[in-house]
Amino acid sequence: TEESELHHAQIHLYKHVYNFVSSMALKSAMELGIADVIHSHGKPMTISELSSALKLHPSKVSVLQRFLRLLTHNGFFAKTILPSKNGVEGGEEIAYALTPPSKLLIRNKSICLAPIVKGALHSSSLDMWHSSKKWFSEDKELTLYESATGESFWDFLNKTTESDTLGMFQDAMAADSKVFKLALEECKHVFEGLGSLVDVGGGTGVVTRLISETFPHLKCTVFDQPQVVANLTGNENLNFVGGDMFKSIPSADAVLLKWVLHDWNDELSVKILKNCKEAISGKGKEGKVIIIDIAIDEVGDDREMTELKLDYDLVMLTMFNGKEREKKEWEKLIYEAGFSNYKIIPICGFKSLIEVYP
């Protein structure tokens, strides 16, 4: 009926208006270190145990309870009923346990995404959104971030300010690459049989180092702009080469493009891919290009995965003028660059590894 349609439409609209509340409640949980406290406690904790462990003011005990109610509803904690201590009826107590998503916030674990929560929900990533109306009215190629602040996000990061946002961003990248290293173990077959690999746009080689550690037999070259790789030294199976990926790329059995093409439009991406094809031509049919980026797949992915990929697309757009591509857009790009075939496998949860063959 029209009335129930209005009812559902209202809920849908208000839900999206207040989505920020669940993001910020998650940020609060990360800042309080609730996951660390429950983890080190070793078993589910009651509100009073948590409040005293977090040294909260008595007035904040009920506040904590309401935060945990929302976060539990959103799958970050699990409620358990503790049997009453003295066996008296009605003495049961509610205790909170960690769930897989909140275990990702434990600081001393090898995979900890707390830095991503901190960085991605930092005021520098959020404030710019208030300038989107102005941004839409401009006929310039600025990112939303530049339009809002008058400087690029990279300039902002490299400014030595007291809030050390550069450190926060680097911690986020490091957290991201820890997840990537885990994913590398799961896709060893992609790198099997390769003697050499050039990591195009590899920057200071943080990720390439992870790859060369995971595949010790693989001779890795980090290829980036001269000023980026200047005075960086590698080791026996890791070296640095400066150059311009739009001109030519050093030859190798395989070329890696990790989070590179999502920063370039189609025309420039085809140019990069053509230079990659040239770089692996010495390897004949065995050569390959390994692309790691998001592949949006609204048909194959569930709604939550697609929403995350589309969110990420807008984060890349607004902060870096980057873009994420649909599967068919990748196919068009790959064939336009003269490659004959490709294979897409998921990696790191919501990203994809695309093997491209000449």
Ligand SMILES: Oc1ccc2c(c1)OC[C@]1(O)c3cc4c(cc3O[C@H]21)OCO4
């Ligand atoms: O390849 C990646 C992986 C993660 C992130 C990237 C790029 O940029 C945006 C982001 O939302 C972000 C923005 C940030 C930040 C960290 C941070 O992490 C997030 O620190 C300050 O601003």
